[in-house]
Amino acid sequence: MPLKHATTLVKSLCARGAVRHARAVFDEMPDRDVVAWTAMLSGYASGGCHREALDVFRRMLAAAVVPNEFTLSSVLTACRGGGGGGGDAASIHAIAVRRGVDHMPYVVNALVDAYASRGGGDGLVDARRLFEALGEGRTAASWTSMIAGYARWGQEITGLQLFLQDDAELSPFACSIAIHACASVGNLYFGQQIHLLSIRKALGANLAVANSLVDMYCMCESILEARRLFDEMPERNLVTWNTIIAGSSRHDPLMAMQLLVDMDLEPNCLTLTSITSACAGLAALKCGQQVHGAILRRNYGDDLKVSNALVDMYSKCGSIFNAKKVFNMIACKDILSWTSMIGGYGMNGYANEAIELFNSMVHAGVPPDHVVFMGLISACSHAGLVDEGWNLFRSMLSEYNIQPNKAIYGCVTNLLAHAGRLSEAFNLIDTMPLTADESVWGALLGACKMHKNVELGRLAARKIIEINPDAVKTYILLANIYAADSKWGEYAVTRRLLRATGSSKEVGMxxxxxxxxxxxxxxxxxxxxxxxxxxxxxxxxxxxxxxxxxxxxxxxxxxx
DNA sequence: GTAATGGACA
Structure with a gap:
């Protein structure tokens, strides 16, 4: 068979997914030129067989066949995202430099992508250097590779700054990646900039871009803005509905329920997970049970996220029996399953059961985290199990090597202060290795109100006002402490200070x-x-x- | 006869 025909055969076999057969043909070829090697290599690379692609490339070099730009582009796709190891990108880069990389724009873009997706400090720096050197040769793909690389490795802000440069070339793909980066760091300012940019470049009509924008506004807690965008969208798919329902289930659960009613598509597993947590937020047991029924009818009952949401929903609706029933049915429990159930026991007053379940969790080999300890210690706090809570707090560092954070200190402060051990609580704040924030002092202040301790209450309130002069709740609590102690002069002063802040406490519904x-x-x-x-x-x-x-x-x- | 770069939104 002539060489050209055999190469065509290799290519078409790869295209049909018959890579093994392609390899058999390739191995039978008596003499193979660069085109034949590239066909085999690209077959592996595009089929996701990175290791095999790199192996073919090495054999090719060993056979003293000189790679061309086709070969280099193909082999670089096998170096993406650490699939074949970042070191390969650098060695291919070296070959490309010897072959005159300046005349191979596709190869440079593939290098930018390989370096950026490898990530780490060096990867992104190397990618950026190549990207800058491209100058006018940059295409939409170059920008997307860079911003995706930055976003993937936790440097979203750097990526977004790059993206907001005047000459950035925007494609819908790049735009949605950029918006997603804003959403994941909760940066509303950058998100709005890119929103404006997408309007200017007429990318708003792209469904993925619009969906990303709705998600970004939800994640930045601008649920009304998200809703406005959603209402204006001429076209919506399931992702659109799930995005707005998930967003509103967190901030406005009633709106989530209304959206489900208005939805003109069949809800899927993700929809029902969000609706379950909306029911939890509303403590709507009857509704939650109906959703549970819908979940079972659609055979979503085995889904881990759905089950975890159900445990949380039943707990928050006070139906601890049903929570336990769902929890027991979960085959592979993750940390969220345990946390939901432990928290559920805690919020329903079953602190001993929470501790018992925590022990089972540790026994099952699941390492505890901050959230679990929050649930446990607040369970002890509610039930008045001060010593148990204190011992759990001490065990965080000594047994589980977890450094307590501010939230935990707030929780322990609450545990002690709630039980009337106010000076111990103050002592804890005084000696804690972190700077006490509003919530920690707030825990003490709340307990001072409860136990009518004017001295410590005044101190805690002063600390909070130092941190946040507009803490309306603080003035009200302090005033109430004075009132309870018949200190009417100080009461009047505090009320006047409260009016001076000019704000009013929003009404709790x-x-x-x-x-x-x-x-x-x-x-x-x-x-x-x-x-x-x-x-x-x-x-x-x-x-x-x-x-x-x-x-x-x-x-x-x-x-x- | 060989490569065609980015792949998002719950």
Missing amino acids: SCIEVTHKMYSFSTADSSSPQVSLADEVLQILVQHMDEAGNDFVVNISRVA
Whole structure:
């Protein structure tokens, strides 16, 4: 068979996925030129067989066949993302330099991509150097390789700055990568810049770009802006719906439920996961059970993320029995499964069960993290298990080699202070190796209000106001501490300071589900007839509790 | 007769 025909055969066999047969033909070829070698190499590379592609390349060099630009582009695709090891990109770079790389723009772009996807400090620096040297020769692919490389290796901001240069060449792909980078670091400012850029370059019509923008606004907690974009989109697919539903399930669960009703596509597993957490946010048990039914009917019951969301939903709805039932059915539990269940026990007052489950988790070989300890220590705090909580806190460093963070210190402060051990709590803050923030001092202040400790309360409030002069809640708490101690002069001063901040505390809303309907209300709300009815019922309950004696009251307040 | 670079959005 003539050499040309055999090469064509190798190529077409590779294109059909019959790489092994292609290799058999290739091995039978008596003399192989650079085109034949490249055909075989590219067959491996484009089929994802990076190791084999690099092996063919090495054999080719050993056979003293000189690679051309076709060969080099092909072999570089096998060096991407560490698939064949970054060292190969450098050696191929060296060959390319000897062959006159300046005349091979495709090879330079492939090098930029190989270096950028290898990442690390050197990889990105090397990629950037080549990228800069390209000058006018840069194409949309060069920009995408760079920004994807930066985004992938945690240098999103550097990538975005590069992207915002005037001469950046935008493609929908590059644009959506850039927007995703803004979303993952939560940088609204850059996100808006790229949004403007995408409007100027008429890329907004691209569905992936628009979807990324909706996601970016959700991740930057601009849910209303995300919703506005969503409403304006002429075309929406399942990803669009899932993006806005996932975003609103975190910030506006009622909106997520409404979106599900409006959705004109069949919801999938991801949709229902978000809806489950929306139900958790609303503490809507009936709704959550219906969603659970929908999940089972669609055979999504084995999905790990769905199951974890269900455990969390049942826990937050107070249905710990159902939470445990779902948890027990999870075949391969991950750290989120354990955290949800441990947190579920904790928030429902079952601190001992939470600790027991934590021990099972450690026994199962799952290393605990900060979040698990947050759940555990706050469980102990709610249940008044101060010593247990303290021992868990101590074991973080001594047994699990986890350095407690500020959130943990806040939690332990709360544990001690809540139980009335205010000076120990203060001592902890005073000696902690991190700078106490608003939440840590806030935990102390809250407990000072509860235990009517004016001295420490004043101190904690002063610390918080130093950190954040607009901490409205702090002034109110401090004023209440003074009021409880009949210190009316200081009370008046604090109220005046509060007015001086010029802000008002946003009204806390609560929701409750009664016979399949959701009711929302706030304190001192007299707008709806249901509230006055609820007030009457509450009065009767309080009366019953008084008659039942103090023990009963204590139990109720622990549950509430 | 050989390569065609970037591959995102839940």
